[in-house]
Amino acid sequence: MTARGSLALDELRRQLEEIWRHLLQNPIPARVGCDLDEVDAALARLAAATFGMCERCGRPILLARLRVIPTLRVCLACEAEATHC
Numbered sequence: 598m599t600a601r602g603s604l605a606l607d608e609l610r611r612q613l614e615e616i617w618r619h620l621l622q623n624p625i626p627a628r629v630g631c632d633l634d635e636v637d638a639a640l641a642r643l644a645a646a647t648f649g650m651c652e653r654c655g656r657p658i659l660l661a662r663l664r665v666i667p668t669l670r671v672c673l674a675c676e677a678e679a680t681h682c
Contacts, residue, residue, distance in 0.1 A: 605660055606643065613639050613667050635668040651675055 617636040642648035649658050651672035658672045671679070 606648065609648070609663055609667050610640070610643050612664075613643070616667070638670075639668045 613636055617633065617640070620632050620636065639648060642650075649660070649663055650656070651658055652670045653675040654672060656672050656674075658669050662669055662673065
C-alpha cells in the first residue's frame with residue numbers, strides 16, 4: 598500500500614471512530630443499534646485489512662464513496678446489480 602493509501606485509510610478510521618462516538622453520545626433510538634453495528638463492522642474490516650473491498654465481488658470500493666459513506670460493504674456495480682430486480 599502506498600503512503601497516500603495508508604493516509605486515506607487513517608483518515609477513514611478517524612472518521613468511523615468519530616461517527617461511533619457521536620452515535621453513542623447522541624442516540625436516535627430506532628437507528629442507533631443498526632448504525633453502531635455498521636460502524637463496528639467497518640472498524641473490524643479495517644483491522645482485518647478488508648476495508649474498502651466489496652463483500653460480493655472482492656473489487657475495491659471507490660475511495661470517494663467511502664469518504665461519503667465509510668460503512669459501505671459493496672462496490673457501485675454490485676449495489677446497482679442488487680437494486681435491479
